[in-house]
Amino acid sequence: xxxxxxxxxxxxxxxxxxxxxxxxxxxxxxxxxxxxxxxxxxxxxxxxxxxxxxxxxxxxxxxxxxxxxxxxxxxxxxxxxxxxxxxxxxxxxxxxxxxxxxxxxxxxxxxxxxxxxxxxxxxxxxxxxxxxxxxxxxxxxxxxxxxxxxxxxxxxxxxxxxxxxxxxxxxxxxxxxxxxxxxxxxxxxxxxxxxxxxxxxxxxxxxxxxxxxxxxxxxxxxxxxxxxxxxxxxxxxxxxxxxxxxxxxxxxxxxxxxxxxxxxxxxxxxxxxxxxxxxxxxxxxxxxxxxxxxxxxxxxxxxxxxxxxxxxxxxxxxxxxxxxxxxxxxxxxxxxxxxxxxxxxxxxxxxxxxxxxxxxxxxxxxxxxxxxxxxxxxxxxxxxxxxxxxxxxxxxxxxxxxxxxxxxxxxxxxxx
Amino acid sequence: xxxxxxxxxxxxxxxxxxxxxxxxxxxxxxxxxxxxxxxxxxxxxxxxxxxxxxxxxxxxxxxxxxxxxxxxxxxxxxxxxxxxxxxxxxxxxxxxxxxxxxxxxxxxxxxxxxxxxxxxxxxxxxxxxxxxxxxxxxxxxxxxxxxxxxxxxxxxxxxxxxxxxxxxxxxxxxxxxxxxxxxxxxxxxxxxxxxxxxxxxxxxxxxxxxxxxxxxxxxxxxxxxxxxxxxxxxxxxxxxxxxxxxxxxxxxxxxxxxxxxxxxxxxxxxxxxxxxxxxxxxxxxxxxxxxxxxxxxxxxxxxxxxxxxxxxxxxxxxxxxxxxxxxxxxxxxxxxxxxxxxxxxxxxxxxxxxxxxxxxxxxxxxxxxxxxxxxxxxxxxxxxxxxxxxxxxxxxxxxxxxxxxxxxxxxxxxxxxxxxxxxxxxxxxxxxxxxxxxxxxxxxxxxxxxxxxxxxxxxxxxxxxxxxxxxxxxxxxxxxxxxxxxxxxxxxxxxxxxxxxxxxxxxxxxxxxxxxxxxxxxxxxxxxxxxxxxxxxxxxxxxxxxxxxxxxxxxxxxxxxxxxxxxxxxxxxxxx
Numbered sequence: 004x005x006x007x008x009x010x011x012x013x014x015x016x017x018x019x020x021x022x023x024x025x026x027x028x029x030x031x032x033x034x035x036x037x038x039x040x041x042x043x044x045x046x047x048x049x050x051x052x053x054x055x056x057x058x059x060x061x062x063x064x065x066x067x068x069x070x071x072x073x074x075x076x077x078x079x080x081x082x083x084x085x086x087x088x089x090x091x092x093x094x095x096x097x098x099x100x101x102x103x104x105x106x107x108x109x110x111x112x113x114x115x116x117x118x119x120x121x122x123x124x125x126x127x128x129x130x131x132x133x134x135x136x137x138x139x140x141x142x143x144x145x146x147x148x149x150x151x152x153x154x155x156x157x158x159x160x161x162x163x164x165x166x167x168x169x170x171x172x173x174x175x176x177x178x179x180x181x182x183x184x185x186x187x188x189x190x191x192x193x194x195x196x197x198x199x200x201x202x203x204x205x206x207x208x209x210x211x212x213x214x215x216x217x218x219x220x221x222x223x224x225x226x227x228x229x230x231x232x233x234x235x236x237x238x239x240x241x242x243x244x245x246x247x248x249x250x251x252x253x254x255x256x257x258x259x260x261x262x263x264x265x266x267x268x269x270x271x272x273x274x275x276x277x278x279x280x281x282x283x284x285x286x287x288x289x290x291x292x293x294x295x296x297x298x299x300x301x302x303x304x305x306x307x308x309x310x311x312x313x314x315x316x317x318x319x320x321x322x323x324x325x326x327x328x329x330x331x332x333x334x335x336x337x338x339x340x341x342x343x344x345x346x347x348x349x350x351x352x353x354x355x356x357x358x359x360x361x362x363x364x365x366x367x368x369x370x371x372x373x374x375x376x377x378x379x380x381x382x383x384x385x386x387x388x389x390x391x392x393x394x395x396x397x398x399x400x401x402x403x404x405x406x407x408x409x410x411x412x413x414x415x416x417x418x419x
Numbered sequence: 420x421x422x423x424x425x426x427x428x429x430x431x432x433x434x435x436x437x438x439x440x441x442x443x444x445x446x447x448x449x450x451x452x453x454x455x456x457x458x459x460x461x462x463x464x465x466x467x468x469x470x471x472x473x474x475x476x477x478x479x480x481x482x483x484x485x486x487x488x489x490x491x492x493x494x495x496x497x498x499x500x501x502x503x504x505x506x507x508x509x510x511x512x513x514x515x516x517x518x519x520x521x522x523x524x525x526x527x528x529x530x531x532x533x534x535x536x537x538x539x540x541x542x543x544x545x546x547x548x549x550x551x552x553x554x555x556x557x558x559x560x561x562x563x564x565x566x567x568x569x570x571x572x573x574x575x576x577x578x579x580x581x582x583x584x585x586x587x588x589x590x591x592x593x594x595x596x597x598x599x600x601x602x603x604x605x606x607x608x609x610x611x612x613x614x615x616x617x618x619x620x621x622x623x624x625x626x627x628x629x630x631x632x633x634x635x636x637x638x639x640x641x642x643x644x645x646x647x648x649x650x651x652x653x654x655x656x657x658x659x660x661x662x663x664x665x666x667x668x669x670x671x672x673x674x675x676x677x678x679x680x681x682x683x684x685x686x687x688x689x690x691x692x693x694x695x696x697x698x699x700x701x702x703x704x705x706x707x708x709x710x711x712x713x714x715x716x717x718x719x720x721x722x723x724x725x726x727x728x729x730x731x732x733x734x735x736x737x738x739x740x741x742x743x744x745x746x747x748x749x750x751x752x753x754x755x756x757x758x759x760x761x762x763x764x765x766x767x768x769x770x771x772x773x774x775x776x777x778x779x780x781x782x783x784x785x786x787x788x789x790x791x792x793x794x795x796x797x798x799x800x801x802x803x804x805x806x807x808x809x810x811x812x813x814x815x816x817x818x819x820x821x822x823x824x825x826x827x828x829x830x831x832x833x834x835x836x837x838x839x840x841x842x843x844x845x846x847x848x849x850x851x852x853x854x855x856x857x858x859x860x861x862x863x864x865x866x867x868x869x870x871x872x873x874x875x876x877x878x879x880x881x882x883x884x885x886x887x888x889x890x891x892x893x894x895x896x897x898x899x900x901x902x903x904x905x906x907x908x909x910x911x912x913x914x915x916x917x918x919x920x921x922x923x924x925x926x927x928x929x930x931x932x933x934x935x936x937x938x939x940x941x942x943x944x945x946x947x948x949x950x951x952x953x954x955x956x957x958x959x960x961x962x963x964x965x966x967x968x969x970x971x972x973x974x975x976x977x978x979x980x981x982x983x984x985x986x987x988x989x990x991x992x993x994x995x
Binding site for chain 1: 502505537
């Protein structure tokens with residue numbers, strides 16, 4: 004990696020998503036996206052601690068604090084320091100037509116693949132916990148169904164929806180059918196299905212916030228074996244076929260949009276080097292198991308095992324991921340603050356806590372130190388993608404971090 | 420072993436051997452017939468399997484062709500982005516009932532694999548190879564799956580569209596499920612050994628729930644020789660006739676061994692049934708044969724046994740025994756001869772008795788004449804002397820008369836004694852048995868003769884066994900016998916000598932020996948010694964030893980004599 008960094012100032016485009024401006028006073032969490040700002044530099048900005056203001060007239064205002072950004076290309080990262088206070092006062096007003104006028108009432112039917120079997124609704128993590136405080140739980144059937152009702156006294160005002168009904172344990176196929184026949188309003192779309200969606204289907208997508216990675220257990224104490232497997236994995240093939248080119252190939256924990264330097268971590272395979280490393284291993288070190296907790300990730304694990312076999316490693320898939328030598332995991336980015344996100348991931352993976360990074364360099368070094376030794380091998384960064392029914396209106400119901408933001412969503416046919 | 424037993428044994432063995440031979444012939448003929456039938460069934464099954472195999476091959480070819488001709492396959496072929504179709508093969512395989520299906524590009528790179536979906540991008544070089552397979556035919560192939568290799572019946576078709584080529588390769592695994600679909604006759608099963616590893620591996624034998632190892636030698640032989648083999652495995656009703664056939668792939672590599680196992684249960688049960696039936700029949704036949712043999716041997720040996728019994732009676736002295744003649748065969752002739760023989764024996768005995776009786780009367784007359792003549796001659800002389808003296812010398816008559824009277828009385832006494840002896844011999848009383856100590860009798864008898872011993876210059880010696888057992892006897896008759904023997908011994912030593920009386924124990928009985936040191940007897944004399952009226956002395960009636968033998972015989976004892984000329988004579992009496 005080219006560690007020769009130089010500071011330079013680049014012009015930064017901050018494009019405001021018109022939909023954000025049209026919506027009612029939601030946090031200004033996504034200022035720009037490449038696809039929203041055609042012709043400009045690839046720049047992703049995440050805003051944290053945005054101060055939001057809201058009024059009944061639909062004015063939007065946000066203050067974005069001081070931020071630093073790292074830009075770069077394949078030659079290496081370049082750091083720019085962008086210190087500014089952005090104040091966007093609700094200057095962007097669009098005339099609201101009848102079709103876009105918010106309406107009250109209705110129940111949003113959400114379907115999800117997970118089956119949460121806890122006695123009480125989850126309080127942490129993405130999804131249902133994000134509904135609070137705008138919605139409060141009124142019915143909980145563990146593993147099957149949850150109903151959230153709108154809170155009249157929610158801090159941000161009463162949501163447009165009367166209720167959100169969540170159906171759990173629905174397979175992707177059933178979800179797709181339910182969406183097609185109008186039995187569901189919001190469904191999850193796995194990456195492999197993302198490209199197969201009809202062109203007319205609306206989707207909501209987060210930033211790549213799910214990190215797919217390999218976590219080696221304590222038994223894998225030979226770094227050569229870990230490196231051999233890492234180099235054997237053909238991420239491109241998996242990305243192209245199994246992930247249907249959804250998300251990003253990455254060798255970094257933090258995604259590019261959050262850290263800006265993820266491209267600097269090597270994600271290419273090297274079969275020859277992998278074979279050489281495997282050949283140098285003792286026989287017992289060439290055999291290990293890989294476990295995967297989510298059934299949806301199993302094809303990826305199988306492909307990794309196949310790549311490993313080509314390198315001379317005998318990798319067997321085991322159903323009990325906790326007992327496996329290597330685990331294929333998915334970890335979520337829990338914060339838009341890269342340092343917090345990195346610390347959260349390290350904690351989730353059982354890695355040493357990285358030092359608090361005050362600068363991009365420090366953050367990069369902290370992540371690099373976490374990844375040295377191949378205990379953790381990031382593979383892909385994936386986004387949360389939801390299919391949305393046509394009657395669902397309003398702002399995207401998920402944040403760039405994949406949080407549910409359904410308080411600004413309304414249903415067609417409701418009360419004006 | 421009796422003649423009847425031997426005859427019975429011969430008859431029985433003959434019956435058993437005959438029945439066993441028949442049983443063996445029947446069993447062997449049945450087994451041969453069953454074996455022929457079994458071979459025909461196995462051949463039929465092999466042919467059926469081959470037809471089934473070919474039919475499955477045609478089904479696979481048809482399914483692959485349908486897939487290749489489908490719009491979906493054409494879409495895959497012309498698509499510039501293969502990644503969108505990586506799941507396509509699974510759906511196609513399900514729709515066409517195939518267990519294996521791969522869609523591969525013109526270079527052989529897998530676009531989609533039903534059996535191993537994540538294997539996309541890998542190149543199947545055999546598909547792109549110019550030789551090895553032909554479209555429209557099914558063939559065996561060693562296929563790799565995530566969990567190892569398998570054997571499959573596959574077919575390949577190509578799709579050419581938009582200047583691109585797509586290989587559609589698929590089929591069915593030849594495994595337990597495949598074998599389960601085969602329709603087999605009862606008592607038969609099909610196993611398939613997939614020759615996927617260098618060494619025999621039991622798990623590669625599909626269709627064998629257990630006991631795969633027992634097929635190992637046969638399968639290895641087929642693999643080595645590449646020729647069909649036949650063997651019998653197991654024993655009893657669990658035995659099976661195994662036909663093992665090699666199955667080759669397109670490159671003539673031996674990929675599988677088809678094992679057709681045909682149960683021998685029916686044969687074994689048939690054999691058992693035959694065996695049981697045969698055993699019952701044999702037992703019945705043997706029993707009947709034995710009864711017949713018993714009857715026949717009894718019938719055959721009855722005259723012989725009668726002859727034997729009659730011969731035994733003849734041997735026992737019953738010479739009047741005759742045998743009933745019941746047939747005219749050799750046995751009848753033998754019986755007639757036996758009867759003739761016994762009849763002749765009886766007649767000869769009668770003649771002999773008659774002769775002996777006449778001889779005895781003559782001997783008796785001779786003896787009587789001799790014994791009576793001796794005293795009569797002095798009587799005649801004395802009477803004539805007395806007559807002559809009265810006529811010629813009357814003055815001396817008185818003296819002659821006195822002397823003559825003494826002589827006459829003496830001779831008359833002699834006559835009386837002779838007559839008394841004959842009378843005694845004629846009237847021997849039955850012994851009155853009582854416990855007797857023979858030592859006492861011997862000692863008393865010897866004491867009676869002490870004066871005569873002195874006169875005859877005979878030295879008497881007693882040698883008595885102190886522990887002599889008491890025997891049952893008539894003491895008077897035994898004493899009379901002993902006296903006779905002692906008198907004979909004294910007479911045998913006119914010049915004097917030694918007379919020894921000895922008693923010894925003989926088992927539970929006792930023996931008395933009276934020995935003299937006289938001149939002894941010749942063997943001929945010894946033989947005739949106990950004959951009545953036979954004597955070697957110039958005086959005596961010849962009845963003494965006859966009386967002794969009669970007494971001892973009445974006591975169920977035994978008397979014998981041992982003598983050598985010049986060395987004396989010993990008489991032995993054994994009493995029990």
